[in-house]
Amino acid sequence: MHSYPDARSVVRHLSPDEPVILNRPHAAARGARFFVEKFPGTVMYAVKANPSPDLIRILWDQGVTHFDVASIAEVRLVRELLPEAKLCFMHPVKTASAVREAYFAHGVRTFSLDTHEELAKIVGATSNEAGEAAQDLNLLVRLRVSSEHSELSLASKFGVDLVDAASLLQATRQHCDALGICFHVGSQAMTPFAYVQALERVRAAIADAAVTVDIIDVGGGFPSSYPGMEPPPLEDYFALIHRHFEALPISYSAELWAEPGRALCAEYSSIIVKVEKRRGDELYINDGAYGALFDAAHVEWRFPVNALEDDLTQPLEEFAFYGPTCDDADYMKGPFMLPADIQAGDYIEIGMLGAYGAAMKTRFNGFGAGEVLVVEDEPMASLYRGDRVDPRVSDNVVSLR
Numbered sequence: 001m002h003s004y005p006d007a008r009s010v011v012r013h014l015s016p017d018e019p020v021i022l023n024r025p026h027a028a029a030r031g032a033r034f035f036v037e038k039f040p041g042t043v044m045y046a047v048k049a050n051p052s053p054d055l056i057r058i059l060w061d062q063g064v065t066h067f068d069v070a071s072i073a074e075v076r077l078v079r080e081l082l083p084e085a086k087l088c089f090m091h092p093v094k095t096a097s098a099v100r101e102a103y104f105a106h107g108v109r110t111f112s113l114d115t116h117e118e119l120a121k122i123v124g125a126t127s128n129e130a131g132e133a134a135q136d137l138n139l140l141v142r143l144r145v146s147s148e149h150s151e152l153s154l155a156s157k158f159g160v161d162l163v164d165a166a167s168l169l170q171a172t173r174q175h176c177d178a179l180g181i182c183f184h185v186g187s188q189a190m191t192p193f194a195y196v197q198a199l200e201r202v203r204a205a206i207a208d209a210a211v212t213v214d215i216i217d218v219g220g221g222f223p224s225s226y227p228g229m230e231p232p233p234l235e236d237y238f239a240l241i242h243r244h245f246e247a248l249p250i251s252y253s254a255e256l257w258a259e260p261g262r263a264l265c266a267e268y269s270s271i272i273v274k275v276e277k278r279r280g281d282e283l284y285i286n287d288g289a290y291g292a293l294f295d296a297a298h299v300e301w302r303f304p305v306n307a308l309e310d311d312l313t314q315p316l317e318e319f320a321f322y323g324p325t326c327d328d329a330d331y332m333k334g335p336f337m338l339p340a341d342i343q344a345g346d347y348i349e350i351g352m353l354g355a356y357g358a359a360m361k362t363r364f365n366g367f368g369a370g371e372v373l374v375v376e377d378e379p380m381a382s383l384y385r386g387d388r389v390d391p392r393v394s395d396n397v398v399s400l401r
């Protein structure tokens with residue numbers, strides 16, 4: 001793939017009419033190395049955050065060997081790319097046929113669950129033709145934990161409540177080789193105490209159930225850096241998780257796992273969009289709620305922006321965006337800080353879209369086409385480079401919190 005120095009050079013050379021995704025392989029590789037070297041356990045990439053085959057290979061090359069897959073399509077995708085990878089099917093609600101195919105065709109041995117029904121489904125679907133149960137399953141019971149320290153809650157849909165956890169852990173112990181407990185503190189956890197609190201709940205669950213636990217999986221939730229959302233260093237998260245993991249009453253050989261999605265890929269991608277129209281402080285751009293900017297529209301996520309024109313001289317002002325489709329809902333409140341003299345025909349780079357951004361593009365209304373290119377410059381913010389949000393961006397950011 002042809003690579004460019006940065007977004008401005010892409011605009012100069014291509015003057016693109018469609019949005020262009022810009023990937024930074026060096027940024028993803030740096031994040032993966034950081035996790036592999038510093039997280040005190042096994043790092044499992046949550047493929048849903050960005051299933052790009054290029055990205056998955058970059059992570060593998062840097063030593064990420066485990067992948068959290070949430071659907072049979074993700075199982076097939078990663079297995080085809082990486083025959084040696086360890087795949088863990090961490091969606092607590094699966095079809096029996098997906099479990100069967102994952103186990104028998106793709107070598108998946110690790111599954112999560114949060115009900116007795118799902119346990120029975122997994123045991124049934126992995127039994128052989130003679131009806132004999134598999135002896136080599138790693139089963140992780142997903143515990144419901146609080147999302148209060150996170151920007152996006154994952155506390156409602158999945159997870160067994162503490163009061164029901166003991167019986168599920170005891171039942172699961174009967175059917176597995178290794179028993180684990182997993183949880184998710186919610187995405188973009190803004191303090192490491194989210195994990196401390198969750199690990200305290202794990203401690204209570206283990207004490208209640210009085211079973212031997214072999215795996216503690218602290219899930220995803222590790223943050224990235226966005227305007228108004230600048231987290232503490234990831235080393236602080238790792239240190240507290242390690243300390244509280246070590247203090248749990250678990251098997252002497254118990255393993256610590258994590259499932260980062262966002263933190264491993266947010267810095268990987270940005271997007272160039274073109275302003276098609278200006279109406280006061282609203283810019284009509286050519287990507288939006290149904291494209292890579294799903295979170296900007298649906299959960300009012302603030303992404304960093306840079307105008308790519310050299311001739312804009314006025315100070316920054318607050319703008320909102322409309323996307324290209326005919327929906328009123330294709331609206332991104334922002335505010336996004338851009339030069340006051342920006343106008344139709346100008347280009348903007350929107351950063352930190354590697355996680356749950358580039359991966360969410362749809363073709364709704366006929367939009368969503370566009371090139372993917374590689375650029376060599378730094379992402380607009382990085383947790384792995386020693387500094388945080390790009391000062392060009394952070395100086396002008398108004399926090400929503």
Ligand SMILES: Cc1ncc(COP(=O)(O)O)c(C=O)c1O
Nearest residue numbers: 046187220221222259260261262
């Ligand atoms: C089971 C599971 N693991 C990991 C992740 C990744 O989370 P994050 O991107 O917050 O790290 C998710 C995200 O939804 C998830 O559902």
